[in-house]
Amino acid sequence: MTSPLAADPPHPVSRTHSIPLVFGSGAAIGMLGGMIGLGGAEFRLPLLIGLFGFAALSAVILNKAMSLVVVLAALPARLAAVSASEVTAHWTVAANLLAGSLLGAWAGASWAVRMRSSTLYKVLAALMVLMAAALMVTHLTTVGTLALPLWAQVPCGVAAGFGICVVAAIMGVAGGELLIPTIVLLFGIDIKTAGSLSLLVSLPTMLVAFARYSRDGSFAVLGANLRFTAVMAAGSIVGALLGGLLLGVFSELVLIPVLAVILLVSSVKLARHD
Structure with missing residues (x-):
């Protein structure tokens, strides 16, 4: 079913770019994220729109597909760093967040496909500021x-899971940027274990959002750009691994403000997008 409001092209748009450019762009984004322990999908989204020319909803769907691949690739490494027993000991935390996040993922994807393209650009701009x-x-x-x-922790966890995964679904990201501090804040779990739990919450919610996007006609952009998606996803994984090796090499006091400025500049450009 094609969204009646979205202003994206009615037919799948295939972008032809050189493989080195696509791979290198994905690697650069993955490295940025890897240096701060994240996947970098929030930086990939404006690149898909600004450099590669995808419309807002198409870029979100492609970003979601690549984010899913990156999360699947990161899961074994994360579980190797934190024992499975340590993660499963906190299964109630994941269940608490999933109670809201699964619904939030479906709702976020549903809202995204129903928005006018001009509105979606502005929403994405606001979320990048967030x-x-x-x-x-x-x-x-x-x-x-x-x-x-x-009695307060459980409903707060459900509400937080819902809100975070609405944001993640609309942006096509995994949501770890928001899930990890939320797990630490609400449940008092150390940040290393929180990172693993966030992946366990992200994976099923991403699948739910992906399933919702697959019901919209705009999802055809993925089939039309499978090679593009595969090459950029591969670059993102390689970049994330390299970035992980550089973790701690650059001071976060310098790196984080630079990355925040990149997001803010991207948000301004998206807000002005027609």
């Missing part, structure tokens, strides 16, 4: 814990 703020707060401050009683 991501820039989340980067600054998460990496340059110490995230404490709220120590809420169980």
Whole structure:
């Protein structure tokens, strides 16, 4: 079913770019994310729109597909770094967040396909500002814990899961930028374990959002650009691995503000997009 409101082209648009450019762009984005322990999908989205010329909804769908591949590739490494027993010991935290995030992923994708393209550009711009703020707060401050009683913690977890995954679905990202500090803040779990739990929450919610996007006619952009998607996803994985090796080499006091500025500049460009 094709969205009646979206202003994206009615037929799948195939972009032909040189493989080195596509791979290198994905690698650069993956490296940026890897250096701060993230996948970098929030930086890939404006690249898909600005450099490669995809319309807003098409870029979101492609970004979601690549984010899914990157998360699947990162999951074994993350589970190797944190034991499975340590992660499963906190299964109730994942279940709590999933109670809201699965619905949030479906709702976010549904809203995205129903928005006019001009509106979606502005929404994406606003969400990039949110991501820039989340980067600054998460990496340059110490995230404490709220120590809420169980009766308050559970509904807060459901609400947080819903809101975060609405954002993640609309942007086509995994949502770790918001999930990790939320897990630390609400449940008092150390940040390393929180990173693994965030992947376990992200994966099923991404599949839900992906399933919702597949029901829209704009999803055809993925089939028309499979090689593009595969090459950029491969570059993103390689870049993320390289970025992980560089983790800690560059001071976050310098790196995070630079990345936040990149997001803010991208948000301004998207807000002005027709």
